[in-house]
Structure formats: structure tokens, C-alpha cells
Amino acid sequence: MLGGGFGGVGAVKKLGDADVDVLLVDRHDYHTFQPLLYQVATDLLEPPTVGHPLRDLFHDRPNVRVKQATVTGIDLEKRRVSFAEMRPVAYDHLVLGLGATVNFFGVAGAPKHAFPMYTLPDAVRLKEHVLERWTAVDRDPDLIDDGALNVVIVGAGPTGVESAGAFAELYRQNLAKDYPDVPQDKARIIVVEAGDAVLSMFKKGLQTYSKKALEKRTVEIMLGEVVESIEPTRVRLKSGTVLNAHTLIWGAGLQANPLVSGLHLELQHGNRIPVGPDLTLPGHPDVYGVGDIAWITDTKTKTVLPQLGSVALQAGEHAGTTISRILKKKKPEPFEYEDKGTMATIGRRAAVVQFRRGRSLTGTTAWLAWGTVHLALLSTGEDRAKAVVDWTWAGFTHERSGRIQVDASER
């Protein structure tokens, strides 16, 4: 099991009772609840609420081992995985859930100056950078006109929209009070989107609602604009506009983990590995691709499934179940994604939810639905109530939920 994200954890869960030795390897010692990363970046949640110790998840499964190591190569012919920090490991079944890296689409300066939002260190680095800029302005207010407090967010997908809403709340409600000497009304939060809509994967009505809800929260939205280059304090758009901003958040695209290029496979858009209906790799029935690394075509709708936590979790669980079935000499079944709805939150009492059959929610109802679902999703074990207490309320239950190594200087 390579990768301790939704895919890897989902697969291990389904193998915890099987008659097989399971090894889960991740380069971090924690599982990241990626949908809430933006809340770490905006100080609403602490890293341990969003990063849960991987070892903690499988204490009660004696057949499961967790190791922290970095994969350096995968030999599909010899069925062997090599690591930077430990000896190679041979496998009978392999689940690839190694995730993705941010795709900057060749924008000049982006790898160096943009803040991605894919890992927990990403979120912590962004959070610290923004606080540092406010402190700098507190000492030297002239920096405001240079854009020290301005945040440009590239991409009006869920990551961009949720980040924009959360930064607006952080700026207008919290930091405004913390820094009474800073004329914070000059601090801009700007979403730059190449397309012509906010949350384009949602229905028209929800797009309009989201745009208005963001604008009501003082977020500026620039549609049909493309970033050309990024400098530490300036963002240049293809239209010629130059934005003064010391912070640029990249919420615009992913590409599969670079390790896929060593697999000698034909890759799809974003370097994703096309997998079959049973999630196995072409020509490798013992290797499964799940999560952001995989290009999964839905059995029912024939569309390619999006890179979402819910898809990764279900695919991981399916891979685990399939291996378990094979061990019991049962036939594998094709993967069917159950779409429980897509949601995005903009701020307190403002969110959008879209269900498969066309129903949708906005406002307070959507916001409460969002909160309930995410609290429930935070749980990866069977006992949801226990996990919610352990994890979200770690602070006062005296559970040691902080056993994670988040290195803020890590790239």
C-alpha cells in the first residue's frame, strides 16, 4: 500500500481483517484530510486536526504495519518497491495511492513564488507567510500599497473558492481586530479564473450564488483572466493587468506523482494512470491505481471521475475489497462510484451542495450539511463518533493526537 491518503487508508481498512500482511508506506507519518487544508491556512483548524497519525489508525489491526519512507522506484516486473530510507519491499498485491503534485502549467515564477495547497506543510507555510506579512505591515504601513496584504487566488474551483471565503473571514473578522493600526480595508482578496464562472462544475444557480456570496464577503473575482508570470510581490496577467500582491495561492491544477513516469505506462491527462473497471493497471492485474494518481472511468456514466477525496476513498476501499475477495478465491467486481453530492463552503452560513439527481442547497442549510458531512468524513474507522471526538476535540480529551511531524520548511 503506497500512500496514506484517502485511497491508501480506504484500502487498508478493508484488508485489516484479511489473511494477509499489509504494509502501508507514506513519506509523512500522518494522513491528511485535504478538504480542510484551507482551514489550516486560515488558522481555523490546527495541523493535528487535519493531519492524523497514520500509525494511530490501525493500532487494533495486528496484520497492518505502517512505515514512514519515501518511494524512489517501483519495479512492476520484479514486483518490488524501493525506498530512500529502507530496504526494498516485494509485494504480491500493490495499491498505488501516491497522489499528485501541483501543476503550474509552465507559468513563470510559479514553482518558486506561488503557494500551492495540496499538503499540510503547504498550508502551514501559507499561514505563516500571511501572518508574517501582516506583522510587517503593522510595523511599516507603507507596505500596504505594495500589496503586502493582498492575496491572489488562482482558480475558482472548490480550492480557490473555499480559500477565498476563509481568507475573507480571517481578514475582515479576525486580523482586522488583531491589527487595529492597519487600514485593512485596503487589503484585497482576488480570485483569478481563466473560465467564465465560479465553481464551473456546479449548476448555474449555484455558480451565481457562490459568486455573489464571495463578493458580499469583499472577495474580488476576475473571470476570463490568465496568469502569465509571478514575482514575489507582483502577479502579471495575460491581459496586461499587473496585481500588487505578496501572496499568490495556486488552486488551479494537479499532475500525478512524478514516479508514474518510471512505470512505462501510457498516461492520461495530468499524467494520471488509466485503470480498468477493477482499478488495476493495464497489463498488471496485481497493481491498483487509486486517488489523484488514477484516471478512473466511471462504469455507469462513462465519464472520468474527478480528483476528489470521496472518489479516492471509495476507490481505495474497492481495491482493498477486491484483494480480499481474490484471497478468498472470489471474483473481483467492477468499481462503481457512489456520488453522494458535491459541496463547497464559502463562509459561515454560506455554502453550496449539489446532489446527483439535480437537487441542490445553498446558504445556512448547505453550510450545516457541509459541516455534518465533513465531521462524519473525518472519521476513517468504523466508530465515527469516537473518531470525531478523538480527532476534532483532541485538545481537551487529552488524546495525544499531535504525534505528527509537520516540517514547515519542507518543500
Next chain:
Amino acid sequence: MLGGGFGGVGAVKKLGDADVDVLLVDRHDYHTFQPLLYQVATDLLEPPTVGHPLRDLFHDRPNVRVKQATVTGIDLEKRRVSFAEMRPVAYDHLVLGLGATVNFFGVAGAPKHAFPMYTLPDAVRLKEHVLERWTAVDRDPDLIDDGALNVVIVGAGPTGVESAGAFAELYRQNLAKDYPDVPQDKARIIVVEAGDAVLSMFKKGLQTYSKKALEKRTVEIMLGEVVESIEPTRVRLKSGTVLNAHTLIWGAGLQANPLVSGLHLELQHGNRIPVGPDLTLPGHPDVYGVGDIAWITDTKTKTVLPQLGSVALQAGEHAGTTISRILKKKKPEPFEYEDKGTMATIGRRAAVVQFRRGRSLTGTTAWLAWGTVHLALLSTGEDRAKAVVDWTWAGFTHERSGRIQVDASER
């Protein structure tokens, strides 16, 4: 007001209603609740529970400004303080609460290899180092015999005892489960103390209780031993004994902030500034010394008060009250420390409490008393209940208590 520790915060609290502009400056943007640092190092509490945003404490006091900056010089003649990051500031009244640094007493290798426990970055660095060592052993069990998991704690005062007890619980209860492949019974926790007792400032009975309670929790205690030198993986004692240990925690002594040497004052033991009964500096009735930087002789007992949070808080409050009285043309009063008892916790249901008049507690009762007092002390405002909720339970109240910059790479 220089320094946002117990002293500085105590002083500002008492000046929040006075007819005076108050400027509180600290090099961090958070107040550190030092008595619980060891709980951060042992993953029990998260940094935001122990480091509270300074700006947050005085939102409702319009006469109070908080700035984050590093003091570079104090000119007592010109009544002016200079900073690394902002323009100098002139003062009418100055409260010095700049704290201390760790005193390694010239032990070779200590500044480089020992882990002090005075600041929040200290605690985070220690925590990450210990987890990293466990992960290394998980990959290569041979490292155990080299002492990769062994922790040597120098000093059997409250810092040393509380750290030892907390590490024992972390090791035996949590990490043992997290790392089933690691033969953790080989991991040693050793307290090295130059004197002949554990918690020497407590009564004999409490000393014996504490020593037994630690030993019951598998902590080894070496009395009458002095550290000679420290290498990354070895600790050499003056007796000739060499301990294999990749981690050494320094809980053995403090010296006042090095800035005191530029004040042209005669200093006391540990470079502390001797202050008068009204806490002012000799020859400078407009400058107060509070907290770990000050050498305060108790008015009643004529003994020098220890470097404790409770002393710092009361001294800070007294300085604030005195300035407030002077502004109202009232006469200052001498400082009297009210000793509410001293306590140290060893682990779950094990602690010692010693009250002024000779009464004492041990075991579960002491542990509960310790918990209650520390929860109450975590509050620095008038409304204790509210602060406890805001602070300790920050995770689920959705208060943004995480607005702090903890740079783990900072020294």
C-alpha cells in the same frame, strides 16, 4: 512593556483601564504558557493551546497596542528602546519582562546538542526530534543500542521531573502502540541530577514520593551525577559514566536575557536584575523588572523569589498597579508575593502539591488540584471560564486560536 510573558501580560492587564497609552512588545506574536511546554514536547497539547496570540488578549482595550519586534537596546538615560524591525520608542514608564535564556554552565557541546525547554519553538523542536528518532529506529532497529530512543534529562527540578514523567507516558503508552516493531522496553528515560534529591525545593516526603512515582513509570534517576560534555549521541558524566542517548533535555538553569548586560547595572546570580520592594531598578524609579529577568527579595520572608510563572504574573500585576497609582498621584506600595502553593505533576494520577503552611498533597488528589489550577491559570483575563473554553478547547469552538507563528527552525 517589554516582553509578553506572565510579567508583561500581568502588567498590561492592570493598565488596560488607565489613562495611558500602553505598548506591549514581544519578539513572538504569542504569549507562552511555560508551565505546560513539556506537554507540547510530549504531544499532549498542541502549540496553540500553550501559545496564545498576544493581540487577542487586549482586543477590548483601546489604549493597548501590541507589536512584534526584537529589542536591540535599552537606553535608561534617554528613556528609549530600540528594535531590530521598527523605529525606537520613547517611554515614561518601562516594565522589563524580557525573560531569560538557558544557562548551560559551560558544559561542552550543550549549546549545540542539548534541547532546552524554555520557549515554544524549543518544545516543538524537541517533539519533532523524538518522533524522528522513533521513525529512524522503526526502519533500523539496530539504532536502539546506540541510544536513539534514550532521553537524558538534566536536572530533577519541576521541568525535569514533569518532562520525565510525560516522556515515560508517551513512550510506554502511546509510542509503544504506534511502533509495534520497536522493542521499546530498551528505550531508557534517565534523569541526571547533581544534588541528592528529586524536587529539592519540596518537603522530604514529597521528594520520596516523586522519586518512587517516577521509578514506577520506568524513569531511571541518577543522583549526585554531573554532566561533563554532550555529543549528538553520547552524554559524558563527570563520574566517567557514558550514556548512549540521542536526546538530552536541559532542565537545569536559566540566565537573564543578555540585554541586561547593556544596562550598566550591578547584576545578581544568573545575571538577574536586583529590584527594590516596589520592583523598580536601582536609580531608575520609572523602570520595573518582573519575571525571570528580576531578582526579587520577598518583603516578608526576605528570601529571593524563585523564577516561577506565578511570581512573574504577580510581579507584573504589581508593576501595572503601581504605574496606575502613580498616574493617579497615589503612593506606590511594596510588592508582596502571595504563595498559593507549588506543584509538579509526574503523570496521570500522580503529582505533588506543597502549600505555604506545610500542608501537602500527593497522588490523585494532587493531580486533580494541579489540573484545576493550571486550567484556571491558563486564563489571563477576568473571565476565566471563557478563556478556558477559548484556549483549551479551541479546536471545537471554532475560535481561531491558531494565529501564532511558531517557527520550528528558529533557535
